Every structure is written in structure tokens, then in C-alpha cells.
Amino acid sequence: MAEPDLIAAVATAPGLGAIGVVRISGSSLRELLVPLLGREPAPRRGVLMDFLDSQGQAIDQGLVIYFPAPHSYTGEHVLELQGHGGPAVLQRLLKRCVELGARLAEPGEFTQRAFLNGKLDLAQAESVADLIEARSEAAARSALRSLKGAFSQEIHSLVADVTTLRMLVEACIDFPEEGIEQLEAASARPRLKALLDRVQAVESAARQGSLLREGARVALIGRPNVGKSSLLNRLAGEDVAIVTHIPGTTRDVIRQELVLDGVPIYILDTAGLREARDPIERLGIDRTREVIRSADLALVVVDVREGLTVDDETVLGELPSGLEKIIVLNKIDLSGGSAGASESPRGCEVRVSALSGEGVDMLRSEILRAVGWRTGEEGVFLARARHLEALRAAALHLVRAGERYGEFELFAEELRLAQEALGEITGEVTADDLLGQIFARFCIGK
Numbered sequence: 001m002a003e004p005d006l007i008a009a010v011a012t013a014p015g016l017g018a019i020g021v022v023r024i025s026g027s028s029l030r031e032l033l034v035p036l037l038g039r040e041p042a043p044r045r046g047v048l049m050d051f052l053d054s055q056g057q058a059i060d061q062g063l064v065i066y067f068p069a070p071h072s073y074t075g076e077h078v079l080e081l082q083g084h085g086g087p088a089v090l091q092r093l094l095k096r097c098v099e100l101g102a103r104l105a106e107p108g109e110f111t112q113r114a115f116l117n118g119k120l121d122l123a124q125a126e127s128v129a130d131l132i133e134a135r136s137e138a139a140a141r142s143a144l145r146s147l148k149g150a151f152s153q154e155i156h157s158l159v160a161d162v163t164t165l166r167m168l169v170e171a172c173i174d175f176p177e178e179g180i181e182q183l184e185a186a187s188a189r190p191r192l193k194a195l196l197d198r199v200q201a202v203e204s205a206a207r208q209g210s211l212l213r214e215g216a217r218v219a220l221i222g223r224p225n226v227g228k229s230s231l232l233n234r235l236a237g238e239d240v241a242i243v244t245h246i247p248g249t250t251r252d253v254i255r256q257e258l259v260l261d262g263v264p265i266y267i268l269d270t271a272g273l274r275e276a277r278d279p280i281e282r283l284g285i286d287r288t289r290e291v292i293r294s295a296d297l298a299l300v301v302v303d304v305r306e307g308l309t310v311d312d313e314t315v316l317g318e319l320p321s322g323l324e325k326i327i328v329l330n331k332i333d334l335s336g337g338s339a340g341a342s343e344s345p346r347g348c349e350v351r352v353s354a355l356s357g358e359g360v361d362m363l364r365s366e367i368l369r370a371v372g373w374r375t376g377e378e379g380v381f382l383a384r385a386r387h388l389e390a391l392r393a394a395a396l397h398l399v400r401a402g403e404r405y406g407e408f409e410l411f412a413e414e415l416r417l418a419q420e421a422l423g424e425i426t427g428e429v430t431a432d433d434l435l436g437q438i439f440a441r442f443c444i445g446k
Helices: 030-037 087-099 109-116 122-133 137-147 150-174 176-185 188-214 228-236 279-294 310-317 360-371 385-403 408-426 432-440
Strands: 007-010 017-025 047-052 058-067 078-085 216-222 254-260 263-269 297-303 324-330 340-344 347-351
Touching: 007 087, 007 109, 017 087, 017 109, 030 047, 030 087, 047 087, 058 087, 078 087, 109 122, 109 432, 122 137, 122 150, 122 408, 122 432, 137 150, 137 188, 150 188, 150 408, 188 263, 188 385, 216 228, 216 279, 216 310, 216 360, 228 254, 228 263, 228 297, 228 324, 228 360, 254 360, 263 360, 297 310, 297 360, 324 360, 340 360, 347 360, 385 408
Parallel strands: 216 263, 216 297, 297 324, 324 347
Antiparallel strands: 007 017, 017 078, 047 058, 058 078, 254 263, 340 347
């Protein structure tokens, strides 16, 4: 019987498929090979073999690849059984592995073992899940860049520079009478400024990557019958919302995902904001207000023929103070106006026709600008919220270090805190409960 540390899982998606993969990992894997396969397969070569039950009968036949430690994904002995993709066959095979001493793997446990065994750092491990979950080609490319270590290399380089600066400051603590002269001779102040600039540049690239990963929530709001649903249909390229001339048709929030320049954009068409007597419409309006509070951007749709009415001004007045907004002047096909974008005291205004599509491409560009996307993905890392928080914390401590330039102990402490914040990204400084939260979001078998 194999030891309890042996884990097994179906690594392919549920449902019918041509091929299904069962993955097994653990230090005692070799004890399982003969009873399961009849013999030990050659390392790192695809071998056609029978997968055997307890009576020596074939459960299935398929390709076997054996990766002896440490040259494997997890750093342990790993076996991949690539058989037919029927759920019944895969479950029989998984059951056989459990009979031989394996236990069912937890979500993300293979990748967690890769991290714990030094095959990946934490940022790379997270990018595995990001690559699987990528919603666009741009997101997939950025996730792969992080998986290959581009993001980690930037962080390691920053940590190395902070370490060098810390060494200079620590030397000043030991010889305070020559401290300032030593720092000036080593160009400590320019080094600190350059380091802060680099951290902020990495944070900017990571913020772009966070947009690729998380997307942006865009609320379509405005008075009834100004063309919100028509605009949603035009942006989506299909009829996803009912369009009528009857005010109050939209009663619930309609969610539609778009991908603009690789960025997932979640358009939320809401009930028209007005005083409503219908209790169902009032519920829709309450949900509209909830959507507005959680949105990253508001598209305030206005009938261009009427301009901004008192009711429109009321809608604008209800928006949270920090919420980005674009005023969409719709129905230029009826007013005889032309498409375009301009700045006003109220913010960006875009003139469009939801009916004909005129000006809608311009609106798409303004949406991307408003949510913070810069065209082009070179150097973008598919970052998570915790990465951004760590980078912001590191930048803050570097700013404080500059403020404590002549106070060596405090200067050194701020540098230490900056280094610790950066180390959290790659897992050099990590709490066990954080690891549990990260890997629990992975799919089974990865």
C-alpha cells in the first residue's frame, strides 16, 4: 500500500471527451506502478499500457507518462494516465488509485505541492489558475508571461535592489559618525528614487493586468426610454435586451459580457431611474442603485434631442462621487447631429446612435480609457488584488524611507517593510491561511 501522501485526481474537465487524464503525485508513487500497470514504465516517455483492476483485468488502455522526482510538475514522482474520456471509466480508474493507497486531491493541491517544493513561486502558481480561467487571448498571453516568470523576475530584481540599499543603511547604523557621507557617496538617495519609480512602473503594469483578469463593471443608467437597452444590444452585437417604446420595460438588471481590446467588460443594463408606482419596477430601480454602487464606470444615457433635463441632472447627482462616468448622448440619427466625443464640465460626452451604430466604436474606446486601459499589452502581468496591495504598500514604505533619510534606524525599518511587502507577492513571506485561500480556488486536478 502506498503512503497517505499520495494524491490522485481526474485532471480533465467533467463530461464526455475523447481523452481523460488521471494524475497521481507522491513520494511513494513507485509502489503503485506494478499493481496498476503490471510493470514500471520508462521515465518521461509515452507508453501504451493497460490500466489494471485488483483482479489484473484492464479497466482501460491508454498512454502512460511517468515523471520521476524531482523532474516533474510537483517535484515529486508524478504519473499521468491518459485514457478514454468517459466519466465511468475515469471514476473506475480513480477508485483503483484510492484502493492502492492514494487519496483524492484537494483543489489546487498539485500546484500547491509545486510551490512548496520550489518548482514555482507563488505568483507563478497563481498564474496557472489565471491561464486556465483567461477570458480573452490577451489575458491568456499575460498569464503565460507570468507563468514563465516575467512578473516574478521583476519582483526578485526589486527585492535585490532593496536588499542592496538596506545593506548600505545597516552599515550606517554601525558607523553613525560617517553615516550621511557613506549614503551620499553610495548615491543612496538617487537609488531610492529609481527604486520607487520602478515599483510604481511595475504597479502600473500590474494594474493593467488586473483589468485583463477581473474586467470592469459598467452600469448603463438613465431615464426610461432614452435607449439604454438599444445601446446594450448594439454594444453586444445581438439582441440581449427587449426594446420597446413603453417606459419601464427593463425591470431587472441585464448582464452582458463584452471583450474590448482583450479586456472583459461587463455591461449592466438597468431599470430606468424615475419615481415608479409599479412595485416590481421599484424593485428594479432599487437594484439599479445597488449596481451603481459596485460599478467601475457609469454610462449615463441621455436623449440628445432633449439634452440634459432636470431628471438627468438628478441621475447624475445620485452617482457616487468617485465613480467614473461617460455621458452618452443617444439618438443622433433623429436629431440630425454627428457622432463625436468631447469634454464638458460634467465629464466626457459621446454622441452616438444606438439604432444605426454611428459613434459606438468611439464609445468603446472611451469606455476602455475611462476604466484605465492603455492600448497594448507589452509588459502587462496578469495581477491579482493582493499583488496590487503589496506593490502599493512597498511604494508607500519607500516614500516613507525617503522621509526618514537621515534617521538610519527608521530608514532601515521602512526598507525592511518594503522588502517584506514585495516578498509576499512571490511567497517568500506568506501566511499559511493565505496559501489555503489561494489554492482553494483552483480546479480539482491542478
